[in-house]
Amino acid sequence: MLQLTGIHKQFAGIPVLRDVQLRLYPGEIHALMGQNGAGKSTLIKVLTGAIPPSGGQMRLAGSESAGEPISAWPESPLAAQRLGISTVYQEVNLCPNLSVAENIYAGRYPRKGLLQGRRIDWAAVNQRARELVARVGLDIDVTRLLSDYPVAVQQLVSIARALSIESRVLILDEPTSSLDDDEVRKLFDVLRRLRDEGLSIVFVTHFLNQVYAISDRITVLRNGSWVGEWPVADLPAPALIAAMLGRELAASSTQRQAEPAFDANQPALLEVEGLGQGGQLQPMDLRLRAGEVVGLAGLLGAGRTELARLLFGLELPDRGVLRVDGQVMAFSNPMDAIRQGLALCPEERKTDGIVADLSVRENIALALQARQGMGRFLSRAEQSALAQRYVELLGIKTASVETPIGLLSGGNQQKAILARWLATEPRLLILDEPTRGIDVAAKREIMDQILRLAQAGMAVLFISSEMSEVVRVAHRIVVLRDRHKVGELPAGSSEDAVYEMIAAG
Numbered sequence: 443m444l445q446l447t448g449i450h451k452q453f454a455g456i457p458v459l460r461d462v463q464l465r466l467y468p469g470e471i472h473a474l475m476g477q478n479g480a481g482k483s484t485l486i487k488v489l490t491g492a493i494p495p496s497g498g499q500m501r502l503a504g505s506e507s508a509g510e511p512i513s514a515w516p517e518s519p520l521a522a523q524r525l526g527i528s529t530v531y532q533e534v535n536l537c538p539n540l541s542v543a544e545n546i547y548a549g550r551y552p553r554k555g556l557l558q559g560r561r562i563d564w565a566a567v568n569q570r571a572r573e574l575v576a577r578v579g580l581d582i583d584v585t586r587l588l589s590d591y592p593v594a595v596q597q598l599v600s601i602a603r604a605l606s607i608e609s610r611v612l613i614l615d616e617p618t619s620s621l622d623d624d625e626v627r628k629l630f631d632v633l634r635r636l637r638d639e640g641l642s643i644v645f646v647t648h649f650l651n652q653v654y655a656i657s658d659r660i661t662v663l664r665n666g667s668w669v670g671e672w673p674v675a676d677l678p679a680p681a682l683i684a685a686m687l688g689r690e691l692a693a694s695s696t697q698r699q700a701e702p703a704f705d706a707n708q709p710a711l712l713e714v715e716g717l718g719q720g721g722q723l724q725p726m727d728l729r730l731r732a733g734e735v736v737g738l739a740g741l742l743g744a745g746r747t748e749l750a751r752l753l754f755g756l757e758l759p760d761r762g763v764l765r766v767d768g769q770v771m772a773f774s775n776p777m778d779a780i781r782q783g784l785a786l787c788p789e790e791r792k793t794d795g796i797v798a799d800l801s802v803r804e805n806i807a808l809a810l811q812a813r814q815g816m817g818r819f820l821s822r823a824e825q826s827a828l829a830q831r832y833v834e835l836l837g838i839k840t841a842s843v844e845t846p847i848g849l850l851s852g853g854n855q856q857k858a859i860l861a862r863w864l865a866t867e868p869r870l871l872i873l874d875e876p877t878r879g880i881d882v883a884a885k886r887e888i889m890d891q892i893l894r895l896a897q898a899g900m901a902v903l904f905i906s907s908e909m910s911e912v913v914r915v916a917h918r919i920v921v922l923r924d925r926h927k928v929g930e931l932p933a934g935s936s937e938d939a940v941y942e943m944i945a946a947g
């Protein structure tokens with residue numbers, strides 16, 4: 443269907459892709475794998491016309507010059523779409539304030555009437571949109587605003603849009619990171635159907651189990667170079683990891699310590715009683731002590747992020763009490779929380795986290811500087827040393843600490859934001875999905891670091907949709923469902939035990 447050969451890409455003279463190839467057959471789901479910064483997104487941007495390659499060729503079946511390299515690279519995503527190559531991004535890139543049908547046809551409305559008088563044929567727009575959303579398994583009102591629907595539906599709508607362009611190649615870059623298990627299953631059903639209709643689908647993910655659930659073949663990149671291409675059956679997970687890393691993954695070092703011994707007479711570091719907020723969170727109790735990692739488990743929409751925001755002063759509770767070291771507190775903003783030694787590493791790094799134009803050094807030093815206040819500036823040398831330490835500790839792939847953070851790969855930006863909050867050495871660190879978009883080796887490093895910090899006395903509230911991580915790292919698991927707390931489970935509980943508690947609600 444499509445073949446890329448000898449792809450090179452440099453940014454400011456630095457090679458990011460070196461002699462990379464990709465072969466896509468009709469009717470296959472092809473996983474593109476690699477560590478953070480391996481070059482996956484760059485390859486996809488080249489393929490979809492978002493950026494030009496520095497060299498290389500594309501061959502496309504069914505084009506005028508089938509079998510021959512196409513004479514010109516698609517110059518824009520629109521040009522790539524005309525060749526039948528469409529992308530569905532992780533952050534849905536549609537217009538929330540247009541209807542579903544408008545989103546599917548924006549810029550390409552069917553019209554009726556003659557010449558100048560041609561008007562948009564809304565009946566046809568809506569009718570065709572209805573047919574397309576049915577093809578992706580949705581039964582929704584296409585005249586309603588896109589923003590009325592959850593992210594999972596919006597993602598399927600962007601696939602419907604891709605189908606309306608009669609795509610032959612569909613590219614999904616980390617499409618499942620905001621979806622729950624059920625939504626992932628539905629998305630996979632749709633992808634399998636589209637594959638069986640002859641589409642080539644490229645799938646980028648850091649969830650290894652999903653690779654094995656859905657792909658037919660795998661291409662691995664490492665450090666901008668092509669490592670190989672395998673049928674999925676020939677590349678079991680340990681071999682895939684070794685191909686991505688260029689070495690075996692060290693035996694698991696994530697080793698939770700026995701629960702720290704607590705003095706029952708001492709107040710907890712943070713304790714809430716009956717804390718709640720309107721429709722956002724039902725009143726709940728929670729206790730966090732120095733040295734313990736508390737996992738917060740629940741499905742999407744269970745209220746985990748809402749709780750994190752309430753604890754950190756980003757939202758104000760309308761009932762309940764919050765105590766730090768036994769003293770009642772009322773945080774009216776995050777600065778109040780930071781002064782008490784709290785830190786929150788947010789889930790949405792693009793909107794809440796990175797300052798794209800600032801360097802890696804400045805981004806990492808930001809929170810520590812804010813906490814120290816204007817009276818005590820960190821010198822540039824201090825900032826550099828701090829940033830350098832975390833670049834090494836978390837394996838952040840960057841040319842230097844002076845590189846603007848916006849130029850790092852998504853996963854490496856995420857690591858830098860995590861470093862920003864670790865650097866403040868808070869007494870209580872709230873981590874909201876710290877490993878989302880992070881590759882398998884770096885996940886391990888981050889979990890180990892969390893446990894090291896807890897051992898040194900930090901309290902951690904750990905939120906992750908990956909239940910395996912929660913049960914592995916937590917000394918205690920607090921389970922939420924439908925915006926209320928349903929119970930707690932001790933360290934060592936199985937994933938199934940957590941799911942059962944959620945289901946029992």
Ligand SMILES: Nc1ncnc2c1ncn2[C@@H]1O[C@H](COP(=O)(O)OP(=O)(O)OP(=O)(O)O)[C@@H](O)[C@H]1O
Pocket residue numbers: 453454458476477478479480481482483484485839840849850851852853854879
């Ligand atoms: N515009 C740019 N200028 C300079 N370097 C860039 C630019 N865009 C990407 N890079 C570099 O190219 C390398 C590959 O990045 P890319 O985003 O393709 O990685 P990735 O495999 O998609 O990683 P992730 O899993 O973290 O999303 C990174 O080292 C990144 O810093």
